[in-house]
Amino acid sequence: MLWIFYVFNECMYCCFVVCSQIEEVAISPPGSEVFVLAGSAFQFTCACVSSCKTPQFRWTRATTDSDGMLTKNSTLKFSSVRIEDAGRYTCDAKCDDSSEKEKKLKTVKMTVYAFSQPVLVMPSIWTENVACDVTCSVDAFDHVDRVHISWYLGSDLLKNETQQTLDAANVSDTLTLTALRDHTGKNLTCEVKADMRNNSKQVSYCLDIHYAPKINISASSSGMEEEEVVMSCRSNGHPTPTIEWERKGEVWPKNLHRHAQGNVTGRLHRSNQGVYQCVAKNVVSEAKEEMKLEVQYGPENTSIQSFSLQAISFGVQLNLTCLSDMYPKAKQYIWTRIPDMALPKEAVVTNSHLIIDNFQEHHQGIYECRVIHHSGNTERAFYTASVQGTI
Numbered sequence: 001m002l003w004i005f006y007v008f009n010e011c012m013y014c015c016f017v018v019c020s021q022i023e024e025v026a027i028s029p030p031g032s033e034v035f036v037l038a039g040s041a042f043q044f045t046c047a048c049v050s051s052c053k054t055p056q057f058r059w060t061r062a063t064t065d066s067d068g069m070l071t072k073n074s075t076l077k078f079s080s081v082r083i084e085d086a087g088r089y090t091c092d093a094k095c096d097d098s099s100e101k102e103k104k105l106k107t108v109k110m111t112v113y114a115f116s117q118p119v120l121v122m123p124s125i126w127t128e129n130v131a132c133d134v135t136c137s138v139d140a141f142d143h144v145d146r147v148h149i150s151w152y153l154g155s156d157l158l159k160n161e162t163q164q165t166l167d168a169a170n171v172s173d174t175l176t177l178t179a180l181r182d183h184t185g186k187n188l189t190c191e192v193k194a195d196m197r198n199n200s201k202q203v204s205y206c207l208d209i210h211y212a213p214k215i216n217i218s219a220s221s222s223g224m225e226e227e228e229v230v231m232s233c234r235s236n237g238h239p240t241p242t243i244e245w246e247r248k249g250e251v252w253p254k255n256l257h258r259h260a261q262g263n264v265t266g267r268l269h270r271s272n273q274g275v276y277q278c279v280a281k282n283v284v285s286e287a288k289e290e291m292k293l294e295v296q297y298g299p300e301n302t303s304i305q306s307f308s309l310q311a312i313s314f315g316v317q318l319n320l321t322c323l324s325d326m327y328p329k330a331k332q333y334i335w336t337r338i339p340d341m342a343l344p345k346e347a348v349v350t351n352s353h354l355i356i357d358n359f360q361e362h363h364q365g366i367y368e369c370r371v372i373h374h375s376g377n378t379e380r381a382f383y384t385a386s387v388q389g390t391i
């Protein structure tokens with residue numbers, strides 16, 4: 001047991017000696033030249049291939065002055081890379097207890113490339129179904145041979161293109177977009193990458209798509225006089241349209257009240273009958289919709305008029321007309337003779353007219369006209385047909 005322990009212990013010692021020497025230094029990101037976008041945050045990380053318990057790192061910059069020591073730990077950070085930061089950087093690593101001679105070095109060249117923040121040029125107002133051109137431009141290139149411009153609507157790629165950059169030239173790409181109303185709230189993004197490197201710059205515009213109003217009119221009421229009516233005019237459209245009610249060709253009636261949000265309320269009067277119009281208007285366009293308001297009333301002031309030329313006498317024509325004030329016209333006229341007497345068979349009835357060509361004694365009596373309106377309302381009128389002194 002003891003012997004085994006001894007062997008094990010000696011191996012541990014042997015291992016420790018070998019591992020305390022750093023075999024290799026590695027820098028991440030890898031490569032002898034690393035391209036970094038000016039303005040981005042960036043860091044180099046140094047690591048060593050060994051199981052050294054406490055390796056010590058140091059980053060230096062190969063410059064003419066001083067020894068250029070930057071940091072004593074494994075990461076070299078740039079919160080925002082500048083053009084002047086371009087150059088060679090060296091990481092050296094040594095183990096805690098080893099001498100300066102045993103340290104290992106690794107050098108990386110950092111090349112800083114640059115291009116400007118992309119800029120969008122586009123119309124200030126977007127309207128549904130209208131094709132608009134949007135231009136994304138970028139310039140001020142440094143160490144950039146090609147730019148790759150991608151357009152996104154939300155997260156959908158609409159278009160991508162690669163363009164060569166001539167030194168310090170302005171590169172731009174134009175997208176023609178026919179916007180829809182449901183694009184509102186989505187970002188239109190132009191993303192620019194240089195030489196297909198990972199870092200990109202983007203510019204986004206949150207779309208706000210205008211569209212024309214479309215009217216929907218409705219009225220709650222059967223249209224009977226004295227009834228409360230609500231005429232409502234709804235309209236979509238973006239931006240939210242203004243809504244106005246007008247009466248065509250006439251002044252607005254006093255008994256009907258126009259409220260905000262396109263409602264009209266009031267107690268109907270027969271004089272309100274007419275054509276009304278709702279107008280919804282926004283910057284895109286104006287929509288108009290007409291509505292015919294019919295006000296039903298009656299029957300009222302029902303009467304029976306006689307159109308006989310002479311006073312009634314036997315042998316003349318009896319020509320009675322039932323008159324009543326109502327709208328719309330009567331559904332039905334019912335003629336009877338009271339009390340309990342059927343109309344004489346000679347009586348010819350057509351709607352509101354009753355004619356007896358040759359008036360005789362047995363035609364005498366009280367004639368009744370009953371007017372029946374569509375609403376179910378009825379009214380009666382009476383006419384006494386008699387030859388003077390015979391009843």
Ligand SMILES: *[C@@H]1O[C@H](CO)[C@@H](O)[C@H](O)[C@H]1NC(C)=O
Nearest residue numbers: 070071072073074075076077
């Ligand atoms: C490295 O050192 C810097 C200061 O010299 C410090 O801000 C940073 O947090 C250190 N990073 C690590 C990983 O220790």
Ligand SMILES: *[C@@H]1O[C@H](CO)[C@@H](O)[C@H](O)[C@H]1NC(C)=O
Nearest residue numbers: 148149150157159160161162
């Ligand atoms: C455009 O994007 C597609 C899909 O991501 C890709 O396959 C293609 O290579 C890109 N085109 C250019 C010119 O980069």
Ligand SMILES: *[C@@H]1O[C@H](CO)[C@@H](O)[C@H](O)[C@H]1NC(C)=O
Nearest residue numbers: 119121137138139170171172
């Ligand atoms: C690039 O060119 C476009 C179109 O010619 C122009 O609108 C834009 O202002 C220019 N951008 C710069 C940064 O010069």
Ligand SMILES: *[C@@H]1O[C@H](CO)[C@@H](O)[C@H](O)[C@H]1NC(C)=O
Nearest residue numbers: 154185186187203204205206
């Ligand atoms: C649109 O872009 C802006 C600015 O880049 C960002 O703040 C916003 O969250 C984006 N909106 C959507 C819906 O992606």
Ligand SMILES: *[C@@H]1O[C@H](CO)[C@@H](O)[C@H](O)[C@H]1NC(C)=O
Nearest residue numbers: 029030034035196197198199
């Ligand atoms: C770029 O991004 C791709 C995919 O995310 C990744 O595999 C690659 O290592 C990145 N390149 C650099 C240089 O960061």
Ligand SMILES: *[C@@H]1O[C@H](CO)[C@@H](O)[C@H](O)[C@H]1NC(C)=O
Nearest residue numbers: 214215216217218232234236
């Ligand atoms: C109009 O509004 C009514 C009630 O709100 C609705 O039932 C109808 O579908 C709408 N019509 C249109 C064309 O929007």
Ligand SMILES: *[C@@H]1O[C@H](CO)[C@@H](O)[C@H](O)[C@H]1NC(C)=O
Nearest residue numbers: 220230231232259260261263
């Ligand atoms: C307008 O009238 C509709 C019914 O036609 C009603 O639902 C709505 O609440 C009214 N709006 C206002 C602001 O009065």
Ligand SMILES: *[C@@H]1O[C@H](CO)[C@@H](O)[C@H](O)[C@H]1NC(C)=O
Nearest residue numbers: 297298300301302324325326
């Ligand atoms: C009904 O007759 C009365 C009395 O003649 C009159 O004042 C009223 O205006 C008439 N109504 C209608 C609807 O003509």
Ligand SMILES: *[C@@H]1O[C@H](CO)[C@@H](O)[C@H](O)[C@H]1NC(C)=O
Nearest residue numbers: 307308317319320321353355
């Ligand atoms: C009955 O009188 C009306 C009104 O005067 C008239 O129009 C009509 O022709 C007359 N009917 C007959 C059959 O004479």
